[in-house]
Amino acid sequence: MAITWQDIHKEALERIHSRDWAPGALIPNEADLAAELGCSRATVNRALRALAEDGWLERRRKAGTRVAMAPQRRARLAIPILREAVEARGQSFAHSLLSRETEAMPPLERALLGLSAEAVTQRVRTLFLADGQPYALEDRWVHLDGAPGFAAQELKEVCANEWLVQHTPFARGTMDYLASPAGPFEARHLGCPEGTALLAMERATFSPDTAVTFVRTHFAPGHRVRLEL
Amino acid sequence: MAITWQDIHKEALERIHSRDWAPGALIPNEADLAAELGCSRATVNRALRALAEDGWLERRRKAGTRVAMAPQRRARLAIPILREAVEARGQSFAHSLLSRETEAMPPLERALLGLSAEAVTQRVRTLFLADGQPYALEDRWVHLDGAPGFAAQELKEVCANEWLVQHTPFARGTMDYLASPAGPFEARHLGCPEGTALLAMERATFSPDTAVTFVRTHFAPGHRVRLEL
DNA sequence: AATATTTTTATGTATAGACATAATCGAGTC
DNA sequence: GACTCGATTATGTCTATACATAAAAATATT
The missing domain is CATH 3.40.1410.10 (Chorismate lyase-like)
Incomplete structure (x- = not known):
């Protein structure tokens, strides 16, 4: 199959972990990443959105996407039943x-x-x-x-x-x-x-x-x- | 503008709250909801996926989507810096x-x-x-x-x-x-x-x-x- | 110089169409 | 009844395209 958003997600996380994308730094925009990684922008969007929801990235329209200074700021807690x-x-x-x-x-x-x-x-x-x-x-x-x-x-x-x-x-x-x-x-x-x-x-x-x-x-x-x- | 996924999200939450969709019950499939609400399946998917991530719905391929028995089982904790x-x-x-x-x-x-x-x-x-x-x-x-x-x-x-x-x-x-x-x-x-x-x-x-x-x-x-x- | 206005741009989102995949269901078999 | 196996089906996802929107940057105006 084609490249999945999970692939992009994984790749992006690796770049964050390796500090290839350092905390605070601006990462390439969706269109460029899509071209580089060989998929559509929607797929990149899906992956980056997931990372933003988990606190790895901070995204703002026009301003672009940057790696969070304090990565992983949110955790999920299973409510105790x-x-x-x-x-x-x-x-x-x-x-x-x-x-x-x-x-x-x-x-x-x-x-x-x-x-x-x-x-x-x-x-x-x-x-x-x-x-x-x-x-x-x-x-x-x-x-x-x-x-x-x-x-x-x-x-x-x-x-x-x-x-x-x-x-x-x-x-x-x-x-x-x-x-x-x-x-x-x-x-x-x-x-x-x-x-x-x-x-x-x-x-x-x-x-x-x-x-x-x-x-x-x-x-x-x-x-x-x-x-x- | 057209109907947004947030609209669908809100509508679905209201149906859950009103017990129109009762806990444990199967809800209509994406295609039917899209037709009923007048948007594309992708939009419905986006909304239902968000609800599933927050624990309101449980989704399984082929089996369909049902309202969680114990809704809202996950909470987000902002990790203290x-x-x-x-x-x-x-x-x-x-x-x-x-x-x-x-x-x-x-x-x-x-x-x-x-x-x-x-x-x-x-x-x-x-x-x-x-x-x-x-x-x-x-x-x-x-x-x-x-x-x-x-x-x-x-x-x-x-x-x-x-x-x-x-x-x-x-x-x-x-x-x-x-x-x-x-x-x-x-x-x-x-x-x-x-x-x-x-x-x-x-x-x-x-x-x-x-x-x-x-x-x-x-x-x-x-x-x-x-x-x- | 300060302020208002326009342009630009990256993300946000909707759509139709296609195919992938998991799981259920039912038919046929032992 | 227990089992295998293919047909069915709802969700999962990718694509290309289009337009919306927020906000920064550039420009014009005072």
């Missing part, structure tokens, strides 16, 4: 509902979701186990108006996380990672001393219309989030 | 070299980089300041064979991080986030009590040929990493 993360390691997955109450959100969390004090929310706390060992402790508030049907749902089989993923239209959100010392609650359920440094994740989720849920998850001691670059 | 992160918040950026010695890597870190015990490495510790306040504490090993010129470099003006980014061909690596209690060294330099829960990042970097560097960075208390979904 707890069940999959656990089962991918060949461990058994289980969860147990610790508590579920209709409870107003604290002002701080409420502000993050942009909800008024009148919004009705439910607090659900769940412990996740991998091979019977504590894996993560989830503290979740669900905005009932944003998740119709949630209140009526038993959470024995399906955990809150999975129910929401499958039943609410998801649009956007934020996810923060931070370190947090274990409080009495986390210490008891994760089986570690109070004050242990734990990795925590805070996630706010919005449907196209309104806020849906805010979660704070504490992971068991030693947990890591890995990104491949 | 400390100087940029600090300056983006309008704060002044400074760094101070705490120590620099030729020192063998501990076996654990060495194994991560796949280096033999003979590899010559330098250990560099740097404190980063934002508006004069401690921001992050970096503990770095540099494999001198993988970073030619590093040993001769003064690190007063340019910090190790920036020098390496600009002078070594970068290819791939891993990045882990974890929680770690402050030891005496971190406590002293970050100005917090020993045992404080700190967010830490471990990063291994490889050039096309060999391992380049391993870094462990402890961030000041309260630090967060944010991902936009």
Whole structure:
């Protein structure tokens, strides 16, 4: 077959790696590259666009394409779906509902979701186990108006996380990672001393219309989030 | 102008959000969509491919395109370049070299980089300041064979991080986030009590040929990493 | 010299048409 | 039923061409 855009992609990456195209330098324009490499401009465009999306190149109309000063500025993170993360390691997955109450959100969390004090929310706390060992402790508030049907749902089989993923239209959100010392609650359920440094994740989720849920998850001691670059 | 791929992208996202195209369901093929929406198949392809890259759709040859069961499974993380992160918040950026010695890597870190015990490495510790306040504490090993010129470099003006980014061909690596209690060294330099829960990042970097560097960075208390979904 | 206007140019994108490729489906076979 | 194998089909990609658009560079105007 003819030259594929992957060929061009590979060739360009090699030129970047070899510093033939040095960081900050302007590279030849698409038309010239197409002529040099023996393919159409569209193919070159496809390859260079992919490299730009991954942060290797910076492109601007008329100004041309240059190698990024700090290459590889973006990484993809697979959003953890707890069940999959656990089962991918060949461990058994289980969860147990610790508590579920209709409870107003604290002002701080409420502000993050942009909800008024009148919004009705439910607090659900769940412990996740991998091979019977504590894996993560989830503290979740669900905005009932944003998740119709949630209140009526038993959470024995399906955990809150999975129910929401499958039943609410998801649009956007934020996810923060931070370190947090274990409080009495986390210490008891994760089986570690109070004050242990734990990795925590805070996630706010919005449907196209309104806020849906805010979660704070504490992971068991030693947990890591890995990104491949 | 004619219909753009962004139009199709938006239209498709709306159909997903409205559950007109429900999770798991098969959507019409490209040719049909092109006919329905009044554009060429290439335009539809561009839009659907973008949605697939962001995790909204799953595409397979012959099998067709379906809405992902757990939509939005990937997030982009902007890899922190400390100087940029600090300056983006309008704060002044400074760094101070705490120590620099030729020192063998501990076996654990060495194994991560796949280096033999003979590899010559330098250990560099740097404190980063934002508006004069401690921001992050970096503990770095540099494999001198993988970073030619590093040993001769003064690190007063340019910090190790920036020098390496600009002078070594970068290819791939891993990045882990974890929680770690402050030891005496971190406590002293970050100005917090020993045992404080700190967010830490471990990063291994490889050039096309060999391992380049391993870094462990402890961030000041309260630090967060944010991902936009 | 500062400012406004035009020209130029590299990337961005749409199109029709063609072929490649993977995977499913169904027909025929054992 | 289990299997092989070819037909079918949806996505993947390349091509050539055309025009759009942003922004830099050059030019004209004040």
